[in-house]
Amino acid sequence: MSGYEAELLVHRREFVADGVLAxxxxxxxxxxxxSWEPGAHIDVLLGPDLERQYSLCGDPADRRTWRIGVLREPEGRGGSAYVHEELREGDKVRVRGPRNNFALRPAPRYRFIAGGIGITPILPMLAAAEAAGAEWSLLYGGRTRDSMAFTGDLGAYGDRVTIAPQDETGLLDLGSVLDDVPQGTLVYCCGPGPLLDAVEERCPGGLLHVERFRPKEQETGPDGEFEVVLERTGKTLTVPVGVSVLDTVRAAGVEVLYSCTEGTCGTCETDVLEGTPDHRDSVLSDAEREAGDTMLICVSRCRGRRLVLDL
Known part of the structure; x- marks a missing residue:
């Protein structure tokens, strides 16, 4: 992860769909x-306790500009409202990153699926796939055509892009994309939770890569108290029931990077030296969870009595 943090200038502000501000x-x-690669996002520090993650959706070759798209969420927690209502051209905003938990792996063929604002990390992936000479297609859904951002940018790709507003075509026809996927094809999907859940049910895990904006609902065991040893700082701490590893570590005076506190951004990912994590994040793959080498300390806990972390 980049350790870059700076105040950047908002030099352009434009609506790219109903309720979506770029x-x-x-x-x-x-x-x-x-520098950054497709799938990366940045942390935008909007104020005390108001920090949000937004995917970079511009051109990675443009080292002078980072572009993000922000959906106005009336039922949100205040981040999108602040961006839409407070930030103007000429204002400065503090950012950190970039970080990439959704990297585009090399492949001869891709199937891309995007729902709503989930198009943002997919946009630079399309350009990268095109530049690599890969075969690809995109299925892009949204509530209405006017609510779907960056459709103008997608026009250059012709019939490889299917625009499917729900009020015109109904729910996305996932079978058209996920049935009979040729060998060597990777599937990338970003969007609302129900879409990702539906794609995960139909697509083998080894082919599928997803990014979630909200934590995935998952069954977890009961919380229990456990011990965490911080190898580098020499501290041994008790993590109580109902308190996260992150909060316990910070309360002991150990500074660690964190952001979403929901297990979706990956900022607090920490190496595990001993012990078995109880993974409760929405970032790590099944293989990474099985390996148990890292954990997101904002939500994950311990399957046992003791963890040793590289902190």
């Missing part, structure tokens, strides 16, 4: 920004 961010002194 911001272009640049360094006030014109300095180059850190």
């Amino acid at each position: 911001l272009s961010l640049s360094h006030p002194l014109g300095e180059e920004l850190p």
Whole structure:
């Protein structure tokens, strides 16, 4: 993960769909920004206890500009309202990153599926797949055509892109994309939870890569008290019932990077040296969970009595 953190300038602000605002961010002194690859996101620090993650949806080759798309969520927790109502061209906003938990792996063929604002991390993936000469298609759904962002950008790709507004075509026809997937094809999907759940039910895990904006609902065992040893700082702490590892570590005066506190952004991912994590995040793959080498300490706990972490 990049350790970059800076105040960037909002140099362009434009609506790209009903309720979707695109911001272009640049360094006030014109300095180059850190490089990034498709699937990356940044943390936007909007104020005390108001920090949100947004996917980069511009051109990775443009080292002067980061572009994000922000959906106005009336029932949200205040982040999107702040962006839409408070940030103006010429304002500065603090950002951190970029970080990538949704990287595009090389493949000869791709099937992309996006729902609503989930198009944002997919956009640069399409350009990368095109540049690599891969075969690909995109199925893109939303509530209405006017609510679907960046459709103008997608027009250049012709019939490889299927735009499917729900009020015109109904629910996405996932079978058209996921039935008879050729060998060597990777599937990338981003969007609301019900869409991701439906795709996961139909697609083998080894082919599928998803990114969630909200925590995945999952069954967990009862919380229990356990011990966590911080190898590098030499501290041994007790994690009580109902208190996260992250909060316990911070209360002991150990500073760690964190952001969403929901297990969706990956900021607090920490190496596990001993013990078995009880994974409760929405980021790690099944293989990563099975390996048990890392955990997201904002939500995950311990399957046992003791964890040793590289902190």
